[in-house]
Structures are given as C-alpha cells and as structure tokens.
Amino acid sequence: DLKMIYFVTPTYPRPEQVPELTRLSHTLMHVPRIHWIIADDQPVCSPHVLNILKKSSLPYTHISSPKPYQYKLSRNFPRGVANRRAALSWLRENVREGILYFGDDDNTVDLQLFDEIRVTKKVSMFPVGLIGGYGVSSPVVKDGKVVGFFDSWPGSRTYPVDMAGFAVNIEFLNADASMPYIAGHEEDRFLVSLGLQIDDIEPLASNCSRVLVWHTKTAKYKRPSLKLDLEKVDQDKY
Numbered sequence: 001d002l003k004m005i006y007f008v009t010p011t012y013p014r015p016e017q018v019p020e021l022t023r024l025s026h027t028l029m030h031v032p033r034i035h036w037i038i039a040d041d042q043p044v045c046s047p048h049v050l051n052i053l054k055k056s057s058l059p060y061t062h063i064s065s066p067k068p069y070q071y072k073l074s075r076n077f078p079r080g081v082a083n084r085r086a087a088l089s090w091l092r093e094n095v096r097e098g099i100l101y102f103g104d105d106d107n108t109v110d111l112q113l114f115d116e117i118r119v120t121k122k123v124s125m126f127p128v129g130l131i132g133g134y135g136v137s138s139p140v141v142k143d144g145k146v147v148g149f150f151d152s153w154p155g156s157r158t159y160p161v162d163m164a165g166f167a168v169n170i171e172f173l174n175a176d177a178s179m180p181y182i183a184g185h186e187e188d189r190f191l192v193s194l195g196l197q198i199d200d201i202e203p204l205a206s207n208c209s210r211v212l213v214w215h216t217k218t219a220k221y222k223r224p225s226l227k228l229d230l231e232k233v234d235q236d237k238y
C-alpha cells in the first residue's frame with residue numbers, strides 16, 4: 001500500500017499567507033495518503049491557518065514554531081528553520097515510516113511529483129524551477145546516477161540543492177538529523193547530517209530532465225496610501 005507523505009510547510013503571517021496556503025491546500029487535496037504538517041512561525045497557532053487546514057479535510061498537524069528572538073532582528077536570517085526543526089521533532093516522536101518533503105507555502109508543485117517521491121528509498125532528488133541566476137537548480141545525472149549539481153550558488157556545499165529539490169524516507173532519518181540556523185546552508189547541512197552519500201541519491205523526474213516543482217515567489221502586497229486619498233477629498237471639498 002501507499003506510503004504516507006508528510007508534507008512540511010513553514011509559514012508566517014503576512015497579507016499573502018491565506019491566499020498562498022489556500023492555493024497550496026487545493027494542490028494537496030488532490031493527493032492520496034498525504035499528511036500536512038504546518039509549522040507556524042507564531043507563538044500561538046494562527047486561526048486563519050487552522051481554518052485552511054480544516055477546510056482541506058486532509059490529515060494534519062499544526063505546530064507553533066516561532067523563530068528564536070535573535071532572528072527577528074536580522075535581515076538575512078534563516079527562513080523557516082525553527083518551523084522545520086519543530087516538524088522534524090514531531091516526526092521523530094510520532095512517525096516510524098513514510099516520506100518527508102519540505103514544501104514551502106509559496107512554491108508550486110506538479111501532482112506528478114507526489115507519485116515520484118512516494119517511492120523514495122533513502123533520499124530522492126529532482127530539479128527545481130525558477131530559482132537563482134540559472135533559472136533552475138538540478139542534480140546532474142549520468143547513466144542514471146547523480147554525479148554532480150547544477151546550481152547558481154555552489155557556496156562550497158556538498159549538496160547544492162534547494163529545500164524543494166529532495167525528499168527523504170523517514171526510516172533514513174537518524175537521531176543526528178538536524179537543520180542549522182545558517183542561511184543558505186540549511187539543505188546541505190541537513191542532508192550531510194543524514195550521512196547521505198552521493199551514490200545513495202535517487203534521481204527522479206526522468207533522470208532530472210523535467211521540472212515538477214517551482215520556487216515561485218509572490219510579489220509583496222503594498223497597501224496604497226489612504227492618507228493621500230483623504231487629503232485629496234479634503235481639498236476637493238474646500
């Protein structure tokens with residue numbers, strides 16, 4: 001029977017949050033055997049987020065996982081790390097088998113990806129579109145094996161891949177599996193902490209020749225200034 005996919009989504013409050021999560025919920029509602037873990041960057045779980053989870057009728061876990069105070073002050077802080085760490089400890093305590101996938105709230109996923117990652121034995125990898133200077137980040141595959149990586153920012157990483165570009169069999173998560181608070185190195189350090197070897201990697205998406213997930217970004221909504229409009233109204237009046 002089908003392995004459960006644990007889809008881990010970090011999220012935080014902003015005007016785009018409800019529309020992003022609504023759209024993502026409509027993708028996940030098409031997927032069988034999926035458990036949605038939403039890790040909420042808030043001291044208390046958001047009722048708006050909970051409402052989306054309930055409406056989806058998916059099995060879910062809603063975790064409060066606020067970022068540590070010091071990261072609220074910096075601009076280039078590691079985004080979504082407290083969230084993913086909280087989800088990892090929940091998985092460690094509650095789940096023995098299944099597939100782990102880190103799906104950010106603003107990404108776009110082809111349903112085909114779920115069929116492919118479901119059979120991950122250790123760690124599977126695949127291209128991510130709309131990312132970095134090259135427009136794609138992908139493992140390089142030769143004769144069905146991953147032999148290198150194509151990514152616009154190698155950053156002296158062993159595994160220069162995006163968070164959306166891999167899935168992990170939960171049986172392959174060991175006690176040392178961890179994600180550091182180091183911006184740009186979260187994926188690599190996590191994969192290295194699993195004891196991953198390059199030969200272990202299972203390339204998906206037709207030997208990494210197809211894009212089944214995109215690192216889409218939504219433009220930040222800027223509220224037009226109401227103050228100016230009111231001044232205009234006043235001027236018209238007198």
Ligand code: UDP
Pocket residue numbers: 009010011012040041067079080081083103104105106217
């Ligand atoms: N995120 C979060 N708290 C923050 C900023 C981001 O939980 O303060 C989440 C966000 O909702 C997303 C993930 O972390 O699921 C990655 O953030 P974002 O999409 O902003 O980063 P980018 O894709 O630009 O690297």
Ligand code: MN
Pocket residue numbers: 104106107215216217
């Ligand atoms: Mn994003």
